[in-house]
Amino acid sequence: MIAALLSRIGQMALVIFGISVLVFCIFFATPGADPTARIAGRGASPQVMERVRAEYGFDRPLPVQYMRMMEKLFVSRDLTSFVNHGQQVVPEVASAAPVTLSLVLWAAFFWVIGSLGIGIVSAVMRDSWVDRFLMVLGLVGLSMPVFWLGEVVNLFTQSRWHDTWMFRWVPPLGYVPLTENPLGWARSLLLPSLTLAVSFMGLYARILRSELLSAMGEDSIRTARAKGAGPVRVWLWHGLRLSWLSYVSLFGLDFAQLLGGGALLTEVVFALPGVGRLTYQALATLDLPLIMATVMYAAIFVVIANALVDGIYALLDPRIREGQHGR
């Protein structure tokens, strides 16, 4: 058990190392591009260029440059963005992370509740008009671009109908920290997270419906009926138990990529200062240190989430538990 855990952690470290090397090479070792100029920003004075070159070791071999970069990211945490007036990058990401985490947690809450509800209802009422209606609804949700939906939501709640009784409660765009005002926090995140959740809800409901229907054809479900279990128990306890493996694995990956900055469009549209918006800004200004930091942050989240999904998987399915470590 401990050996398996250690080997898992080793694997994770290796993956993160690989990603960091790759990202570093793409941004700093591309032939023909001078990273010094990029970091110092456009129109930097020769003195600044010189300082950057010395600080990052760009006059020394590549491995040294890499080590320097990693040290600045993870050990001394003083990687500085020159584009953005000497802002320290790591604290910037650290202060953006709770915003993204709040947004994604809310969204995940909505999309899990929503997709469970829709998926189960349409599976139980399969081939009825309710099922068809819900599945079309899911498809619509799935195919609406999140930035468009966000803009539409903003249009109605921030300007057109803002002063009607329906949307008077909607706070202005932006983020309210939880520690400052819990109610304001929830209010500022409600619409953005619902917007973000819509497409996931559609996708997950469709997946759950088909998985549930195929699970209900299994022999073990017939056994459950033969035991005298009622329909609610058969669907929710036996059917769901058999069908949520792919749901869980998909959820883990989507959740992680959203935490890692995948909610970029939502954050930009709703002016939430999260990791996604930070990435967006970094890309817009070609702020190399910030890009490096956000990409590494995202990679770490995805790797950790992957490991967590594997763990949950093993909890849910005893057959996998044994397959992994052998018997």
Place this chain on the structure above:
Amino acid sequence: MGAEALLDIQNLKLDLPDGRRLLEGVSFQVQVGEALGVVGESGSGKSLTAMSVMGLLPGLRASGQIVFAGQDLVGLPDKSMRKLRGARIAMIFQDPMTAFLPVRSIGAQIDEQIRLHQPLNRREARARTVQLLGRMGVPDPAMAAKRYPHQLSGGLRQRAMIAMALSCSPDLLIADEPTTALDVTVQAQILTLLREIRDEGAGVMLITHDMGVVAQACTHVAVMYSGLVVERGPVRDVLDRPLHPYTQALLAAIPPLEGPRPEQLPTIPGQPPTPENRPSGCVFAPRCSFVRPDCAVRPALIETEEGRRVACVLYAA
């Protein structure tokens, strides 16, 4: 056959929504302490009959009567059916690997059935489960209850399945090919178990295509062909002196244990009819070597001697 039969199926018909008839009027009884073997080839309707008794065939229309302990099960609302299912009528399935939920321990699954029907708490249910597993001859039952289906051998899984079926002391046990997925030694043990269950006073309905299994574990036998019972009676009589030409052909197709080995085993020429092209007369007539003009009218299942019935013009009075 008295009126107090535990299970009395009278003229059970089963139709698909599109009008095709799967069962053409099945009739047989199971008495307390009796084991009825239901034999027939694949597609003869054995399993469909069993599933109808369990009420597990949504989407099919059943007519006729299935009287269980004085109560007609045809058209019984699902809510009342659920109280019988698992508690008074229990079923053992063919493949214990797929019949158990793979992601929960077998103990938990047996506990579930007990607690569905009896007001026991978790601990009491588990105690009962362990006791049942022990009775089924599962070594170290407390440990076995904590294991998952894939961790047990086929024989142990089937024992667990039987333990689950017996967990609420059912009056009627339906076993759908319980030994098909098992090797021969395990098969013999399972059949012995079934015999013990019957001796304890439950009625057993054993579905199989294996005459050997019938000979070992049953007191009575009903032979099904194309959705109909063509012959039924006490197991010794039917096996020693089969009346219906189909039963005769079926028994002739079993290789003899003693004497010279035949050059070629006799087979029944032709295919059993599908529901669409089932003959309006005797269903076996197209493949029967005794076929006569009066086979064009479907013969009734008539009593030829005490306790024996056969549906064939050869024995018409």
